[in-house]
Amino acid sequence: MAATDALHISFDDGFGSIGNLWNVDASVSGEVTLSGYSAMMEWAVGRDAGHGYGTYTINAKAEGNEPGPAIIFWPGDNQWPGQEIDLLEITPDGSGRQYGTLHWNEGGHDAYEAVVYDGVQGGVFHDYTMVWEAGRITFKVDGVEKAVFTDNVPADFAHGGMKNTIGFLNNNPDTSITVRDVTYTPLGGAAPAQPAAPAVETPPAIAEVVTGEEQSWDDYAYEVPEQQAAWAAEPEGDPRFQPGPDGVIDWDALAAKVMANYEATGSWFV
Numbered sequence: 001m002a003a004t005d006a007l008h009i010s011f012d013d014g015f016g017s018i019g020n021l022w023n024v025d026a027s028v029s030g031e032v033t034l035s036g037y038s039a040m041m042e043w044a045v046g047r048d049a050g051h052g053y054g055t056y057t058i059n060a061k062a063e064g065n066e067p068g069p070a071i072i073f074w075p076g077d078n079q080w081p082g083q084e085i086d087l088l089e090i091t092p093d094g095s096g097r098q099y100g101t102l103h104w105n106e107g108g109h110d111a112y113e114a115v116v117y118d119g120v121q122g123g124v125f126h127d128y129t130m131v132w133e134a135g136r137i138t139f140k141v142d143g144v145e146k147a148v149f150t151d152n153v154p155a156d157f158a159h160g161g162m163k164n165t166i167g168f169l170n171n172n173p174d175t176s177i178t179v180r181d182v183t184y185t186p187l188g189g190a191a192p193a194q195p196a197a198p199a200v201e202t203p204p205a206i207a208e209v210v211t212g213e214e215q216s217w218d219d220y221a222y223e224v225p226e227q228q229a230a231w232a233a234e235p236e237g238d239p240r241f242q243p244g245p246d247g248v249i250d251w252d253a254l255a256a257k258v259m260a261n262y263e264a265t266g267s268w269f270v
């Protein structure tokens, strides 16, 4: 896919660029549902995997009042902590409120800013939109602005940073997420492939961490335990990985999934 290609996935006939699937229910034409423990995402195989600045709109319905469902823009290079951007999650306080989060790598540790959305009802379909541009990320629900991030906003690949892939998770037997449409329109639409960049951008922290390092897929084998430890140590920081009903995070199952992905693709992803 060219850097400026627009994207539309209707789920009428397949999953488009979303090729990494796990326990996805596609029995209803035109939509897919993730329930229990399930995931789907575009392959995160490098810094230019996924999409850059532009407008992303997801028509989806999150069910439940616990952490579990998520709309996630995962770092193209599949490294975490990193520039993970979460357009939809549910708070862990039982209120059923929805929120969005911008993550970044701060000296090798996960850092994040989260904003709870006001007045967004669960259990019904909404249009969730992210507008990603230089120095600014805006989240909207049904066209209404819900969160704006202007600090620690990553640059995209075309501006010296990295792309993000489009992904969805559900990690709770009492929640689900149904997705009907995914649309991406690059910033500037049909503008030339080399848009005028605003002056000189300061590379975000993630670029400083990664730039210049030689990477191989073998490296990721050693990052998975660190990633899991980070999640386990900060359960409120990433509610997708709260302990299950038995109070134990099933790392064995997650590790098996990670290994299966690696053997199939050379890429580590839960």
Ligand SMILES: [Ca+2]
Residues within 6 Å of the ligand: 009, 010, 011, 012, 030, 031, 180, 181
């Ligand atoms: Ca559809």
